[in-house]
Amino acid sequence: MSVRIFVICGMFAFAALAGAQHFGRMGSVKDNKIGLVVHGGAGTMERGKMTPEREHEYRAGIENALRAGWEILQHGGSSMDATEAVVRTFEDDPLFNAGKGSVFTAAGTNEMDAAIMDGKTLKAGAVAALQHIKNPISLARLVMEKSPHVLMAGEGAESLAKEHGIELVDAKYFFTQERWDALQKAKAAEKVGGNGDKKFFLSDQDLHGTVGAVALDRNGNLAAATSTGGKTGKSPGRIGDTPVIGGGTYANNATCAVSGTGDGEFFIMATAAHDVSALMEYGHKTLEEATVAVINKIGKLGGSGGMIAIDKNGKIALPFNTSGTYRGYVDANGKFVTEIYR
8 A cells, every 4th residue: 555645835925924934734644544633832933942851842742642642543533532632631731821731811810712523513512711621622522412502601611511520620720830920921011011122022822822633533534623721811701713613623524624723813703714624615725725825814814823734535734824833743654743843
């Protein structure tokens, strides 16, 4: 059985984002058609500002998440199980802005969002503004499977979790010094009129981040899962694109599965994740063409970020218009590939 790998890398200048670049990678998985792509957030990532030790930690975190999902797919498990396992792994890792590593709101609280979607049935579950759920992605799946709803928020969602044995934790579980310091930095920057002063410079990693996974299983079923702690210093109650089905999360066996990361408001306005699927289904675009077009659309609106996607044939795309994205995938030889910079 022959194995073919196609890799296409490109950089495009966006008129709406001066100096911003796009980087995409296309590939195919083995003929048994299983595939997995993950991300841990997009933003400004400069090699010179990251120590080798820190980079190693991030790459290890991405690889751990890949392994959690890949073991499920290799043993014939579903894409739903694989994407949930990936995101749970990220949620338990304080390096990433989801679950344990969630950022703080302006009020000094943590509010988390998550979503998961089954490409076979188009059923989806999403949760928002959670404060006590250890693994929001599992509650999102519960909403999909055990309730008549798609999206639940706040106390109502947490009550459902209690009814079904989903693990709740005290709010202090989510405290990390790094995220708390980022909030203080954001407040200080606001007092001096922005973040232009080097003393108060805020990186994208200070401000926001998301984790996600897309997968194709042996039965040809696609799934997407996404989770986030939102934006540092956001207004309590603000909800981004992550739990908006068709915004930051979407899966359809007829086309592709997509998970987004970046400026959530722009992903919502662009209906980004669904737009990729629509361009493929109605515009007959390839996965590469569709994802590049949508990231370009977000850029023209003034937003930054990226997405991961996999189509029904196992081809993958990882475009973004920032200087980096924490991302990884399993190549045609079963090798784990982790990448950070453009």
